[in-house]
Amino acid sequence: MKIIDLRSDTVTLPTDDMRQAMFNAVLGDDVFHEDPTVNKLEELSAELMGKEAALLVASGTMANLVAVLTHCARGEEVILGNEAHIFRNEAGGMAALGGIHPHIIPNQPDGTLRLEDIEGAIRGKNEHWPRTRLICLENTHNSCYGAPLTPEYTNSVAELARRHKLRIHLDGARIFNAAVALKKEPTEFTRNVDSVSFCLSKGLAAPIGSMLCGSKEFIAEARRTRKIVGGGMRQAGIIAAPGILAIKKMRERLEEDHINARRLAEGIAKIPGLSIEIDRIKTNIVYFDLIDKRLNPDALVTRLNEKGIKFLRTGAFRFRMVTHYGILPEHIDSALNALKEVMAQNV
Template sequence: MKVIDLRSDTVTLPTPEMREAMYRAEVGDDVYGEDPTVNRLQEMAAERMGKEAALYVASGTMGNLVALLTHCGRGDEFIVGDLAHTFLYEAGGSAALGGIHPRTVPNQPDGTLRLDDVEAAIRPENIHFPRTRLICLENTHNRCGGVALTPEYTRAVCELAHRHGLAVHLDGARIFNAAIALGVDVKELTKDVDSVMFCLSKGLAAPVGSVLCGSRDFIAEALRARKMLGGGMRQAGIIAAAGIVALE
């Protein structure tokens, strides 16, 4: 009898093609930007997400935290759903390591945040308040049953955020699931946000790693945050190679 493990897509195993690519990967020192396999993965990821640049990180949690540290300073605030992975399952990293205050609004059963709730949570300018800098979304939404956020909804949140001078970060750990469920190109789900993180190690079956994508200026700053968190890997092309196979 064969047992199929359905606990999570995190228990997926690398394919034979991934193992072969890892064995043959051309490598260099990624902290110096000299690993050709990592560089190729980052270029592919940025293109798939419709962004200028990308940064390979060890995990989705690291990618989300790097994004928060890049978008926000100490004492700043981000708006996030009360059922978001970033809020519930990332060990309070935004507060512990970044001094960044989460302000929650209720997640609806379909994974969305009501636009009125989001707008009401944006702080007015007042010396007593933290400054609102960022809105975080999650697509697909884990705690809401894996539901997918539509391009139209994401665009509406981004329009609201940008009208108030805020950025939007998308926790897209399983963004390719959303694209398949909605029958759209993944860029339709990411083109309006300022940054997006997606995981290679879940449904894409790579053994490790996630990618954070955004503008060139954003990724240049994100490099500092990754280094601070101990995420500067050296010959990381060995693991990045599996991500290339997944994206291909």
């Protein structure tokens, strides 16, 4: 049985070229700055994001954690959205390991934070309050239907931050999806942020790794923070080699994932018993809901799994499917046919 895995774009497998690059990678000790393949990846990543320097880390969660711990001291505060991946899905790392306080404000449906909400969350000078230090944005926004944040919006937040002498970290795990969706260069999203992370192992299909980019001074300190959280790696060129191919060869094909997501969303919209906000599908993430609350959402997932279709339940009656490298239009059609068949049986 063919397995069609739509749980996440993290399930992508490396290309044959990536596997060969791992085998052939020239290696050294990265903790001593002596792995030439890592150095090359970091140089390419910094240039791609329009920053002075970059750092290879093991995961997106580590990239964001290292960024927040580097920007903030213990007891300081970060403003971020209630739907932010950093807040919801990263194990409370900033609080657990950094003693850093999250100040949560509402995400809008398009993934943005209202400027007035951000400004209202900034603490004044009062010894009773934590000091506001950092604003975190997410682009594309996972929990908000993969919404891409525009450069204009990001720049408006940056202007606000500068007025209040705050820093901005951009969780850009899927920033290349935003760039493709809005037909912009990555630097247009990152020009005015202090740091940005992006993932190599989601839509870009590398097996492991994320990049953290910023100024030379910031990355030098982030390298120390990475060591503190156990992230110093030695012959990491075997990770960096497929990462180089990922950012060179896999970015433009993300458009295929967006087209497939639209195909999937349009198909779901035609299935009785399901609802979807189709106009919100801008990139590769598709959320939809079970209308009849008498039906069993777990049974829907189980029945589809039995037919080789994997996806996630993300809420009481909400589900998520994500398109990615390795998913073809015919796989989308197979998933839709299976979903239609199971829904016709009233799960």
